[in-house]
Amino acid sequence: MTIRLHDTRAQELREFVPLDPSNVTIYVCGPTVQSGPHIGHVRAALSFDLLRRWLQLRYGRVTFVRNVTDIDDKVLTNASDGEPWWALAYRMEQEFAAAYAAVGILPPTYEPRATASIPQMQELIARLIERGHAYPAADGSGDVYFDVRSWPAYGELTRQSVDAMEAAEDADPRGKRNPQDFALWKGAKPGEPADATWGSPWGAGRPGWHIECSAMARRYLGAEFDIHGGGLDLRFPHHENELAQSTAAGDAFARYWVHNGLVTVEGQKMSKSLGNFTLAADVLAAHDPLVVRYALAAAHYRSSLDLSESSWSEAEAALGRIRTFLQRALRTTGDEAGWSTDDLPDAFAAAMDDDLGVPQALAVLHETVRAGNAALDRGDADEARRALGAVRAMAVVLGLDPFADEWRAAAPDTKTTTALDALVQAMITQRAQARADKDWPAADRIRDAIAAAGITLEDTPDGTHWSIDG
Numbered sequence: 001m002t003i004r005l006h007d008t009r010a011q012e013l014r015e016f017v018p019l020d021p022s023n024v025t026i027y028v029c030g031p032t033v034q035s036g037p038h039i040g041h042v043r044a045a046l047s048f049d050l051l052r053r054w055l056q057l058r059y060g061r062v063t064f065v066r067n068v069t070d071i072d073d074k075v076l077t078n079a080s081d082g083e084p085w086w087a088l089a090y091r092m093e094q095e096f097a098a099a100y101a102a103v104g105i106l107p108p109t110y111e112p113r114a115t116a117s118i119p120q121m122q123e124l125i126a127r128l129i130e131r132g133h134a135y136p137a138a139d140g141s142g143d144v145y146f147d148v149r150s151w152p153a154y155g156e157l158t159r160q161s162v163d164a165m166e167a168a169e170d171a172d173p174r175g176k177r178n179p180q181d182f183a184l185w186k187g188a189k190p191g192e193p194a195d196a197t198w199g200s201p202w203g204a205g206r207p208g209w210h211i212e213c214s215a216m217a218r219r220y221l222g223a224e225f226d227i228h229g230g231g232l233d234l235r236f237p238h239h240e241n242e243l244a245q246s247t248a249a250g251d252a253f254a255r256y257w258v259h260n261g262l263v264t265v266e267g268q269k270m271s272k273s274l275g276n277f278t279l280a281a282d283v284l285a286a287h288d289p290l291v292v293r294y295a296l297a298a299a300h301y302r303s304s305l306d307l308s309e310s311s312w313s314e315a316e317a318a319l320g321r322i323r324t325f326l327q328r329a330l331r332t333t334g335d336e337a338g339w340s341t342d343d344l345p346d347a348f349a350a351a352m353d354d355d356l357g358v359p360q361a362l363a364v365l366h367e368t369v370r371a372g373n374a375a376l377d378r379g380d381a382d383e384a385r386r387a388l389g390a391v392r393a394m395a396v397v398l399g400l401d402p403f404a405d406e407w408r409a410a411a412p413d414t415k416t417t418t419a420l421d422a423l424v425q426a427m428i429t430q431r432a433q434a435r436a437d438k439d440w441p442a443a444d445r446i447r448d449a450i451a452a453a454g455i456t457l458e459d460t461p462d463g464t465h466w467s468i469d470g
Contacts, residue, residue, distance in 0.1 A: 001058060003353045005227075006302060008235060008257040009157050009243075013355055016256065018226050023061045026052060027217040027254070029230035029238065030066040030111070032209075033092035034074035037099045038277035039296075039307065040263035040270040044231045046293065047260035047301040047356075049105040050398065051229070054352050057341060057397060065220045066108040067213060068093050071115050071206055076196060085196055086115075099280040103293040104399045104406055112216050114207065118198050120215040121207045124249055125184045133248040134184055137175020142187020142203025145171070146210075146245055148180045154244045157257065158236045168237060170208060182241050183208035210241035217242075218251060228254035232262055232302075233269065261303045278307070290407045291315045294400055300359055318366070322395060323402045324456070325369045328376055329388040339396060343389035358398065365394045428457070428464050 003016040018024045028048045031041060045066075056062045069075075070089035079085035093113075101107075125144055128134035133150045137143040148154045148162055155161055162180055167173070171183030187205040188197045197204045207215075217225065230239060239257065246253040263270045270277050283292055295315035299305045345368065351360035372387025395401040427446055434442040450457060457464055 001353065003055075003058065004355055005256055005258055006355050008239075008259050011159070014256065016226075018059065019224065019255065021059055023063055024055045024059050024227070025221045025225035026055075026062060026064045026227045026229060027213070027221055027225060028064070028066045028108075028228075029213055029234055030068050031092075031096045032069040032072050032074060033089045033096065034072065034078045036092055036095040037280040038263075038270060039280050039283050040231075040277065041096065042099050042103060042105075042280045042283075042292075043263050043296045043305060044260050045100050045105050046103060046296050048229050048258075050297060050301065050358060051227075051258070051356055052106065053397060053399060054356060058353075062109075063221065064106075064109045065217065066111055067216050068096075068111060068113045069209065069212060070113045071196060071212075072209055076192065079193075085193060095281070099284065102280075102284050102289045103296070104289070104404075110220050112220060114212040114216065117212070117216050117219055118207065120219050121211050122185075122200055124211060124215050124218070124245070126201070127249045128184065128245060131248065131250070133245075135177065136202045137187070139175045140203075141172070141175055142185070142200070142205045143171060143175050143183060144185035144202050145176055145181040146184055146241065146248075147177060148182070148244070149178055151244050151248045153247065155240065157240045157243050160236070160240075170210075170237070182210060182237065184211045184245070210238055211245060213238070214242050214246045214249075214251075214253075217253070218246070223250075224252035225254060227256045227258055229258045229260070232259045233271075235259060260301045261299075261305060264304045264306045287312050288316070290400065290402060291319060294319055297358055297398065297400070298362060301356055318362075319400070319402065321366065321369055322391065322400070325372050325391060326388065326403065329372055329384050329391075332376055333381055333385045333388060339389050339393040341393065343386075343393040344397065345390055345394070348390075348394050352397075361394065361398070365391060365398075368394070432464070 004013045005016050006012070007014045026048070028045075030045075031037065048064075048066075052062050052064050068089075070086070070093065075085050075089050079088050083091070097107075125134060128146065129136070129144070132147075134144055134146050137145065155165070162178075165180050167179035168182040171186055172189075173179065184207070185200060185202055185205050186208055187203050197206055217228070228239070228242075243253060243257075265278075268274065291312055292315075295307070295311045296305070298315065298318075345364055348361050348364040351357035351364060354360075368387050368390050372384055372391060375381075375383035375387060392401065392403075396404070401407070427450055431443050431446040431450075434440075434446065447457060
């Protein structure tokens with residue numbers, strides 16, 4: 001078994017060798033909860049859900065940490081007299097959790113809020129000051145900054161020189177030595193909520209964004225861990241600053257840096273600041289959550305994903321083919337559709353081992369569906385049974401098994417399904433009677449009417465079965 005991942009820091013594919021093969025450790029930057037999730041947030045979380053599932057299958061255990069940034073300038077800006085910052089943050093956190101759960105993203109092992117790790121952030125800042133890599137502002141404002149010129153490796157993640165960088169805009173420059181220095185601690189300002197400040201050796205204030213993740217990653221995974229993940233847009237300045245402050249403090253920090261591509265709209269990054277985002281709640285209200293999961297997973301995690309209406313229809317059709325085959329195979333073989341990792345095709349495993357090649361893995365899945373349907377057509381029950389096990393195994397690994405409990409719960413309501421089944425069965429009975437009476441035109445008209453409604457009939461020795469046309 002050789003797993004390769006694209007490491008942003010090395011800018012190449014690297015063989016993945018975990019620190020502890022019995023427990024892979026992953027830290028992923030979670031949401032800043034100033035407003036609800038757009039579909040780009042869901043795509044990012046899903047990318048690491050797929051990685052986590054695969055590594056868990058390969059190694060048996062994954063400790064997966066995804067934080068919640070619940071104190072930030074944006075959270076304070078969006079708060080109101082009627083909804084204080086902490087209430088807004090909690091409400092938005094719940095919206096993110098609901099969107100993630102809707103598309104089958106597994107909950108993290110730990111999901112720490114930034115506000116719960118303030119002492120650890122202050123301890124890290126103190127270490128940086130002691131080592132000469134950070135300084136309190138001389139003006140007594142309470143600000144503390146990271147001195148980027150004190151750390152020669154600063155810029156290594158994104159291959160930039162300090163002189164070519166823009167000034168850091170994450171804090172007031174009132175006490176900076178260099179424009180690129182970034183905030184570790186932000187002194188309290190007039191007009192900010194009193195409950196959004198914490199006491200510190202440098203004065204009352206709150207943490208900077210970047211120090212939050214460094215402290216939480218260290219607290220929950222240790223000074224060195226396997227994978228740090230996040231969206232491509234977080235490479236700079238967020239991840240660059242995390243890497244600098246953690247390593248300058250003496251921690252080895254992340255051994256691999258993995259970044260997912262962005263969701264785009266007409267070639268532009270989808271973002272709240274640009275105002276071109278589509279809320280996850282709107283997408284999930286308009287489409288089956290399993291269809292949404294498939295559409296977001298179908299592109300390689302490092303590629304940009306430009307979503308359109310055709311994305312959803314193509315995903316729905318692909319899932320229809322998988323579902324129809326599983327229904328046919330179950331009906332024919334009488335199996336319970338059990339599966340094991342032994343059923344995974346070698347080509348599927350090779351695709352997933354090669355930088356999480358989900359598009360190639362899906363191609364193997366659909367080829368197996370085609371082979372399984374061909375086996376059913378020619379009456380080869382043994383081959384159909386093998387295809388059934390393989391398809392079910394692949395679908396489960398990807399979180400796309402339409403028979404899984406979470407997707408059964410999201411399926412159309414029982415009353416609708418029962419009513420549709422009664423109508424189609426009545427038409428099937430009428431068609432069977434027409435055929436028994438050798439009234440072929442009537443039989444054909446009934447079949448054509450059923451087909452026009454998007455329903456496929458399959459005549460078998462044990463009767464006629466119907467399915468929604470995929």
